[in-house]
Amino acid sequence: MEIIPVNPRGFCKGVFKAIRLAKRAAKDNPGTQITILGQIVHNRFVVEALNQAGIKTLDEPKASRLELLNKISDGIVIFTAHGVSNAVRQEAIRRNLTVMDATCEDVLSTQQLVESASLANQTIFYIGKSQHPEANAITESYPHVFLIEKIQDIPQISADSDIFVTNQTTMSKNDIEHIIDAIIKQYPHATIAREICAATRLRQEAVEKIKDADAMIVVGDPTSNNTRMLEKIAIEHGLKHVYRIESVEQLDTSFLNRDIRIAVTAGASTPQKLTQQVIDYLRSYDFDHPADLPKVNIATLLDE
Ligand code: SF4
Numbered sequence: 001m002e003i004i005p006v007n008p009r010g011f012c013k014g015v016f017k018a019i020r021l022a023k024r025a026a027k028d029n030p031g032t033q034i035t036i037l038g039q040i041v042h043n044r045f046v047v048e049a050l051n052q053a054g055i056k057t058l059d060e061p062k063a064s065r066l067e068l069l070n071k072i073s074d075g076i077v078i079f080t081a082h083g084v085s086n087a088v089r090q091e092a093i094r095r096n097l098t099v100m101d102a103t104c105e106d107v108l109s110t111q112q113l114v115e116s117a118s119l120a121n122q123t124i125f126y127i128g129k130s131q132h133p134e135a136n137a138i139t140e141s142y143p144h145v146f147l148i149e150k151i152q153d154i155p156q157i158s159a160d161s162d163i164f165v166t167n168q169t170t171m172s173k174n175d176i177e178h179i180i181d182a183i184i185k186q187y188p189h190a191t192i193a194r195e196i197c198a199a200t201r202l203r204q205e206a207v208e209k210i211k212d213a214d215a216m217i218v219v220g221d222p223t224s225n226n227t228r229m230l231e232k233i234a235i236e237h238g239l240k241h242v243y244r245i246e247s248v249e250q251l252d253t254s255f256l257n258r259d260i261r262i263a264v265t266a267g268a269s270t271p272q273k274l275t276q277q278v279i280d281y282l283r284s285y286d287f288d289h290p291a292d293l294p295k296v297n298i299a300t301l302l303d304e
Contacts, residue, residue: 010266042227106199200229
């Protein structure tokens with residue numbers, strides 16, 4: 001059995017920064033309630049590890065960041081790498097909350113592009129996922145933005161409209177190109193700003209470059225958009241067997257055999273230790289006497 005770790009994989013710079021900021025906030029402010037507005041990254045192990053370190057995550061299905069913010073009365077509030085809407089920023093200032101902002105610079109850059117297009121009275125098409133916090137921050141700040149998840153969502157407006165097109169940073173680059181092609185066909189004069197971040201693009205390209213693997217394991221949370229995009233790209237790339245698992249605890253060993261070549265990658269929200277545990281287990285797999293699947297050690301998961 002051959003194991004092929006895909007590079008790059010795992011945490012991106014924006015996630016590193018957000019987690020480091022949260023840990024430093026806890027260290028520098030003992031006794032102060034620290035609350036992350038929404039999941040810092042879409043990974044339940046990371047949320048649990050921060051919780052064990054005394055850093056609370058406030059998240060409820062379908063609740064907006066503004067609704068969540070209204071439940072916080074004191075302490076330090078951390079904005080996640082996905083960014084927040086203008087209304088959330090203004091409300092935090094109005095209520096004198098102490099804010100630490102971990103919005104990723106790549107997300108901020110897209111927000112600034114949308115702001116400029118809005119000030120220029122352009123019609124804005126934003127390709128993204130409904131209910132994803134990064135997309136929500138845009139649509140809540142600019143309610144006139146058209147959110148496009150699929151080609152069928154492209155609005156039918158006047159052909160000579162001044163259209164600006166951009167996208168959520170963690171989309172599949174292939175999906176984005178299909179949608180952009182369809183937009184250009186309909187609105188040839190649209191201005192396009194492709195905003196898939198380098199971390200997302202490089203991880204997707206690395207999966208596409210894998211040759212001769214029989215299977216791919218994608219380590220990541222089912223709620224992580226960039227993880228699901230890696231899984232989708234691996235399937236589109238023609239890999240016969242693609243398995244997404246949250247950790248080594250979910251590894252199904254029934255497909256292993258002595259001749260198989262398995263590539264292993266991970267979403268940008270997956271801690272390196274989770275992925276390494278999968279790689280280490282597979283590399284030391286003994287077909288005659290397979291060891292039990294190990295457990296994840298949450299307490300040390302975010303140690304650097
Ligand atoms: S996936 Fe990209 S945009 Fe999102 S936090 Fe990471 S680097 Fe930033």
